[in-house]
Amino acid sequence: MTDLTQTLARPRARLAGRLKLALCLFAVLAVVPPLAHAAGEPFLIVVATRMMVFAIAALSLDLILGYGAMVSFGHAAYLGLGAYAVAILSRAGIDDLVLQLLAAMAASALFAAVTGAISLRTRGVYFIMITLAFGQMAFFFFVSFSTLGGDDGVALPARSTVLGLPLLEGAQGMFYATLALLVAVFAGLYRLTLSRFGRVLTGTRESALRMQAIGFRPFPYQLTAYVIAGCLCSVAGVLLANQAIYVSPAYMSWHRSGEMIVMLVLGGVGSLTGAMAGALVTIALEEGLARFSDHWRLGFGLVLVAVALFSPGGLSGLLRRLGLVRDAT
Amino acid sequence: MTDPLLSVQNLSKSYGALRVTQDVSLDVHEGRIHAIIGPNGAGKTTLISQLSGQLRPDGGRVLYGGRDITRLDMAGRVRLGLARSFQLTTLLPGFSALENVALAVQAREGSSFRFLRPAAAEQALNDQAMACLADVGLSDRAHRLAGSLSHGEKRQLELAVALATQPRLLLLDEPLAGTGHEEAAHLVDLFARLKDRVTMVLIEHDMNAVFALADTVSVLVYGRIVASGSPSDVRADPQVRAAYLGEEAAPC
Numbered sequence: 001m002t003d004l005t006q007t008l009a010r011p012r013a014r015l016a017g018r019l020k021l022a023l024c025l026f027a028v029l030a031v032v033p034p035l036a037h038a039a040g041e042p043f044l045i046v047v048a049t050r051m052m053v054f055a056i057a058a059l060s061l062d063l064i065l066g067y068g069a070m071v072s073f074g075h076a077a078y079l080g081l082g083a084y085a086v087a088i089l090s091r092a093g094i095d096d097l098v099l100q101l102l103a104a105m106a107a108s109a110l111f112a113a114v115t116g117a118i119s120l121r122t123r124g125v126y127f128i129m130i131t132l133a134f135g136q137m138a139f140f141f142f143v144s145f146s147t148l149g150g151d152d153g154v155a156l157p158a159r160s161t162v163l164g165l166p167l168l169e170g171a172q173g174m175f176y177a178t179l180a181l182l183v184a185v186f187a188g189l190y191r192l193t194l195s196r197f198g199r200v201l202t203g204t205r206e207s208a209l210r211m212q213a214i215g216f217r218p219f220p221y222q223l224t225a226y227v228i229a230g231c232l233c234s235v236a237g238v239l240l241a242n243q244a245i246y247v248s249p250a251y252m253s254w255h256r257s258g259e260m261i262v263m264l265v266l267g268g269v270g271s272l273t274g275a276m277a278g279a280l281v282t283i284a285l286e287e288g289l290a291r292f293s294d295h296w297r298l299g300f301g302l303v304l305v306a307v308a309l310f311s312p313g314g315l316s317g318l319l320r321r322l323g324l325v326r327d328a329t
Numbered sequence: 330m331t332d333p334l335l336s337v338q339n340l341s342k343s344y345g346a347l348r349v350t351q352d353v354s355l356d357v358h359e360g361r362i363h364a365i366i367g368p369n370g371a372g373k374t375t376l377i378s379q380l381s382g383q384l385r386p387d388g389g390r391v392l393y394g395g396r397d398i399t400r401l402d403m404a405g406r407v408r409l410g411l412a413r414s415f416q417l418t419t420l421l422p423g424f425s426a427l428e429n430v431a432l433a434v435q436a437r438e439g440s441s442f443r444f445l446r447p448a449a450a451e452q453a454l455n456d457q458a459m460a461c462l463a464d465v466g467l468s469d470r471a472h473r474l475a476g477s478l479s480h481g482e483k484r485q486l487e488l489a490v491a492l493a494t495q496p497r498l499l500l501l502d503e504p505l506a507g508t509g510h511e512e513a514a515h516l517v518d519l520f521a522r523l524k525d526r527v528t529m530v531l532i533e534h535d536m537n538a539v540f541a542l543a544d545t546v547s548v549l550v551y552g553r554i555v556a557s558g559s560p561s562d563v564r565a566d567p568q569v570r571a572a573y574l575g576e577e578a579a580p581c
Contacts, residue, residue: 195445196440196443197444199435202421203424203432206422213413213491214436214490215436
């Protein structure tokens with residue numbers, strides 16, 4: 001925990017650098033499908049899609065964890081809410097992606113508003129515990145939801161359509177739809193963190209006392225951020241369900257929430273680009289290491305230990321130290 | 330005499346058996362500088378914290394502009410024009426000096442539920458913030474991170490942030506502590522100039538500054554006000570000399 005708090009206390013700077021890096025990431029991602037086809041390894045497109053789905057989830061968590069210093073250990077609940085929105089709506093015959101996204105976001109906003117209003121009455125370790133508890137409540141709700149497969153989850157009849165068009169059918173369509181949403185989420189959050197609202201959120205992270213002493217009551221801003229983060233994470237959930245054509249409560253288990261925090265710590269919190277890179281690398285390592293050995297988690301653990309010891313700022317901290325990205329103030 | 334801007338009535342606060350504020354009553358009149366002095370541990374900061382809303386008193390009332398604000402929180406009091414500076418600087422270390430002040434301007438101007446427009450591009454915020462920085466003599470440090478400023482500069486910035494809230498009454502908790510000779514002189518000068526616009530409650534150990542600035546001095550010893558009056562009266566009070574000035578009267 002100490003590493004995390006130290007990382008949170010680090011000054012927030014780096015502007016132009018992180019934006020440039022993010023654009024580079026997007027550019028590289030955009031050419032993955034043709035390269036994968038050329039290399040004769042089309043399954044890489046599927047892997048890259050999963051990477052981007054989790055990048056969206058990690059971005060949303062970075063808003064509350066990195067910018068708001070609210071360490072939520074129940075963020076995977078929104079991944080699950082998004083996924084189950086797809087399952088429930090498609091069972092009701094609604095298989096349009098736009099409608100599913102709206103429903104997922106509405107459900108997540110409601111869940112986040114209620115649980116956030118309660119959780120934000122606590123601080124520190126208690127906040128972590130109470131968000132974990134709400135996350136597990138959501139998890140067990142869907143575990144006992146037997147008409148949707150309960151513990152086993154449920155396979156979807158097909159991927160969603162986009163305004164009536166089967167755009168997501170192929171791996172490539174799924175990939176580019178995910179990339180488009182990833183870019184949109186990043187751009188939105190990037191703007192938000194620089195806005196008046198973002199300043200209040202970041203200021204509260206740095207010193208809640210100072211914010212009160214200039215006339216701000218932090219609660220409504222923190223709760224709003226919490227709701228926005230939940231909504232955006234549910235977008236990842238909708239995509240995850242479509243990518244796997246399958247929905248299960250495992251998406252929202254506390255392991256997933258923990259994994260999202262790991263992504264942030266690995267990439268570096270509070271810069272958005274770091275969260276995105278952390279998610280991409282985490283999923284890549286999972287997939288890559290899993291091919292070498294069933295005990296890949298051991299290798300991943302070693303990577304994390306190395307990051308914690310040698311680069312507390314995560315990947316973005318490492319790049320900064322190597323001088324590849326300069327702090328822009 | 331007109332009604333006081335701030336009226337403290339029988340305020341008391343205890344931590345267990347330790348009575349840190351005992352039946353404190355004092356009036357602060359508009360346009361004055363009211364200094365509160367006392368030895369270390371007399372409960373000066375605790376008193377300021379109760380006036381600013383950071384701590385809730387156990388008993389007594391705080392009236393501000395005739396309104397009972399005893400149960401109002403700190404943010405609410407700031408919006409009424411009652412601001413404070415902290416003894417231990419409480420700045421946003423990862424924000425630049427300008428951003429620290431601009432955020433205080435933003436708090437009172439317009440909604441902060443704006444999500445898209447970059448706050449750094451809002452000229453109105455920056456202009457007002459720059460004016461406050463100029464007031465305290467920090468213009469050339471505007472774009473430095475608050476965390477990287479020197480101790481004295483942080484004290485100045487702390488004051489600029491408080492000014493940016495456009496206070497009617499400013500609670501200053503040892504604003505000169507840890508500042509260099511020149512910075513202190515600059516700040517004393519600033520307080521003298523601000524006096525027309527802002528009423529001040531000043532906690533300070535620098536007796537030269539206190540007697541140069543204050544219109545009224547109250548002496549706090551063990552949470553109790555033992556004397557209150559004009560600087561010359563207080564200076565002559567034998568009880569005060571014994572309790573306080575005797576040990577620290579030597580010019581510093």
